[in-house]
Amino acid sequence: MENRRERVVPGRRPSPRERVYDVVSLLLLMWPATGGMGLMGSTRVWGYAPGLALSLAGSALVLSRPLWFSRTPRWAIPPGFFLWALTAAYVALGVVWAAVPHAAREAALRWGCLLAAGFAWTQLGFREHRWKWVLGVLLAAVALNGLYAWVQHMDGSRMVLWMPRAEQYGLRASGTYLCPNHLANLIAMLVPVAMVLIALPAAGFPLRMLSGYYLVVTLPVLYWTQSRSGWLGMAGGVGAALLLLAWRKSRAWLLTAVVALPLLGAAGGFAAWHALPAVRERIGQVLENPARAGGIRMEMWRDAPAMFRAQPWLGHGGGGYAWAYPPFQRNVTQHLHYDYVHNDYIQLALEHGAVGFGLAGLALLVSVWGIARAVLRSRSDEPAVLLAGAAGALAACLLHALFDFNFHIFPNPHALVWVAGLSWGVWAAMERGTEVPAGRTQLLRRAAGAAGAAACVLGVWGALSMGMAYFWNLKADLARSRLEWDRVERDYRRAIRWDRLDWQPHLGLGHFQAGRALWYRDPDLAAEQEGKRRLAEEAIGHYEAALARNPREMAAEFGLARALNAAGRPEEALAHMRRAADYQPRHVFYREQLGIQLRRLGRDREALEVFRRNVEDRVATDVSTLNIRALERNLAREEAAAGPAAAD
Numbered sequence: 108m109e110n111r112r113e114r115v116v117p118g119r120r121p122s123p124r125e126r127v128y129d130v131v132s133l134l135l136l137m138w139p140a141t142g143g144m145g146l147m148g149s150t151r152v153w154g155y156a157p158g159l160a161l162s163l164a165g166s167a168l169v170l171s172r173p174l175w176f177s178r179t180p181r182w183a184i185p186p187g188f189f190l191w192a193l194t195a196a197y198v199a200l201g202v203v204w205a206a207v208p209h210a211a212r213e214a215a216l217r218w219g220c221l222l223a224a225g226f227a228w229t230q231l232g233f234r235e236h237r238w239k240w241v242l243g244v245l246l247a248a249v250a251l252n253g254l255y256a257w258v259q260h261m262d263g264s265r266m267v268l269w270m271p272r273a274e275q276y277g278l279r280a281s282g283t284y285l286c287p288n289h290l291a292n293l294i295a296m297l298v299p300v301a302m303v304l305i306a307l308p309a310a311g312f313p314l315r316m317l318s319g320y321y322l323v324v325t326l327p328v329l330y331w332t333q334s335r336s337g338w339l340g341m342a343g344g345v346g347a348a349l350l351l352l353a354w355r356k357s358r359a360w361l362l363t364a365v366v367a368l369p370l371l372g373a374a375g376g377f378a379a380w381h382a383l384p385a386v387r388e389r390i391g392q393v394l395e396n397p398a399r400a401g402g403i404r405m406e407m408w409r410d411a412p413a414m415f416r417a418q419p420w421l422g423h424g425g426g427g428y429a430w431a432y433p434p435f436q437r438n439v440t441q442h443l444h445y446d447y448v449h450n451d452y453i454q455l456a457l458e459h460g461a462v463g464f465g466l467a468g469l470a471l472l473v474s475v476w477g478i479a480r481a482v483l484r485s486r487s488d489e490p491a492v493l494l495a496g497a498a499g500a501l502a503a504c505l506l507h508a509l510f511d512f513n514f515h516i517f518p519n520p521h522a523l524v525w526v527a528g529l530s531w532g533v534w535a536a537m538e539r540g541t542e543v544p545a546g547r548t549q550l551l552r553r554a555a556g557a558a559g560a561a562a563c564v565l566g567v568w569g570a571l572s573m574g575m576a577y578f579w580n581l582k583a584d585l586a587r588s589r590l591e592w593d594r595v596e597r598d599y600r601r602a603i604r605w606d607r608l609d610w611q612p613h614l615g616l617g618h619f620q621a622g623r624a625l626w627y628r629d630p631d632l633a634a635e636q637e638g639k640r641r642l643a644e645e646a647i648g649h650y651e652a653a654l655a656r657n658p659r660e661m662a663a664e665f666g667l668a669r670a671l672n673a674a675g676r677p678e679e680a681l682a683h684m685r686r687a688a689d690y691q692p693r694h695v696f697y698r699e700q701l702g703i704q705l706r707r708l709g710r711d712r713e714a715l716e717v718f719r720r721n722v723e724d725r726v727a728t729d730v731s732t733l734n735i736r737a738l739e740r741n742l743a744r745e746e747a748a749a750g751p752a753a754a755d
Contacts, residue, residue, distance in 0.1 A: 186477020214425025232532020291337025299499025
């Protein structure tokens with residue numbers, strides 16, 4: 108072990124300036140998984156935009172380290188890194204052909220951030236003493252979240268910080284996350300890590316005690332989340348780690364583990380079924396009615412093949428599922444805004460096509476093979492055990508991804524790359540050494556580091572601009588709701604200046620001007636009509652700008668139709684109403700407004716067909732039924748009046 112430590116620290120102790128530099132890098136990289144989970148899982152822009160900026164800034168510091176310090180250890184390249192880099196480049200290139208460039212750019216920022224963070228964590232794992240307290244910070248942060256979940260459970264609270272949870276989750280524990288499944292995924296992925304650390308003497312007494320404390324605190328919380336996919340992920344993660352360690356020991360141990368683990372799992376499941384009511388209830392739902400237990404997921408999955416066939420190779424664009432799904436919605440009868448298909452593999456295929464799915468799948472296979480190979484061939488137990496824990500964390504996430512979208516919940520994939528990258532860095536340092544390269548290698552590394560750091564800085568700017576646009580757009584929305592007219596337009600235009608790809612400020616301005624046109628008054632009737640027309644034309648311009656940035660935003664399409672009506676262009680308005688109703692066949696409001704517009708234009712028979720089709724498709728409200736009765740009466744009168752006239 109002494110010799111190994113000499114290899115990890117290359118020739119001298121780091122200077123105080125280097126230590127400060129590394130600590131700052133660490134703190135920035137820690138934020139997404141620690142501070143991010145405290146912001147309700149960072150599911151909204153206000154939560155994950157700062158995390159993106161901080162993580163990319165930390166990665167930029169790590170990549171540019173060779174530019175500032177001549178004695179920087181050589182880089183360790185994680186397995187599959189170049190394939191992951193190719194996948195991230197493909198996702199970034201997708202902004203060009205994506206129907207919603209703003210969403211595609213956000214997806215590219217997320218992929219790039221994870222890639223850079225994984226590489227940075229690998230380099231930061233090079234110092235043997237560092238990984239212990241760094242992993243301890245992650246375990247402590249999640250345990251603290253678990254303690255908050257304890258308070259939730261004991262108090263019977265439906266609140267997450269200052270926000271109430273959705274009624275559908277009942278009293279299931281969720282910690283600082285809005286959804287219990289997301290907390291379950293975070294806890295489950297760290298269970299195998301904590302278990303291997305307890306069994307690893309080299310981890311040291313403080314970290315082993317903290318790992319035990321983590322299990323004591325979080326395992327009851329995992330049960331209280333009532334997350335079936337979380338339970339499955341934990342079991343699979345622990346099993347994967349134990350199988351790898353058994354295989355490392357000998358083939359006989361591997362055979363024993365292959366036989367014993369399923370038996371132990373079955374025994375544990377039997378005991379949980381009889382001893383734990385929540386397990387019996389949740390698993391019983393699946394056994395009784397799998398389709399109903401799966402909820403809306405099963406219905407969305409049945410819609411997925413048609414959606415994939417529409418764009419099989421390149422997909423619908425990163426982050427584009429929510430905007431591309433409505434025309435293919437057949438099995439889900441309720442109209443809502445569905446951001447995720449509740450299966451990360453299906454979502455990957457739909458958004459990035461067969462090309463993106465193939466690249467990511469190949470990168471994953473290479474990464475898994477590289478980790479398994481390193482565990483089996485490692486000369487010492489310490490890095491092998493640590494990597495086995497990381498493999499267990501990866502297995503837990505991959506299993507959970509079959510039923511949820513945790514790879515899209517900002518803190519969770521960052522926690523995974525934290526564990527995996529750090530573990531690989533420790534293994535590389537102990538097995539391959541960290542000697543400083545010289546000559547041409549050093550020059551190439553500095554050039555690559557400068558290029559990578561520059562890309563990260565561009566990403567920081569992209570994240571900040573996205574976050575600031577969201578901030579000013581939110582302020583403008585609040586001002587509009589409070590009737591603070593003097594602030595609305597100013598704040599929307601500030602949002603536009605920050606992010607030219609964002610359609611939402613233009614949509615807000617369209618709503619604002621359309622509302623002003625509706626309520627505009629003037630003592631002079633001619634002046635009033637001219638004022639209404641002018642404001643409606645301004646609204647039309649903003650709606651068209653919104654649609655140019657997101658042609659699948661039907662709120663802008665319908666808003667444009669209403670503004671065209673106000674401007675005295677009803678036939679043009681009809682075309683846009685028809686497109687909104689056709690694009691979102693489950694949106695009853697759009698379909699009924701289409702029928703009403705046809706009635707305004709005197710096309711009663713067409714309107715009647717629209718309302719009757721609403722009833723046939725089971726999306727009708729009282730508006731449709733009342734209009735059907737009125738139209739049938741009117742048409743009957745017309746036919747009765749036309750009869751004698753035709754006879755004459």
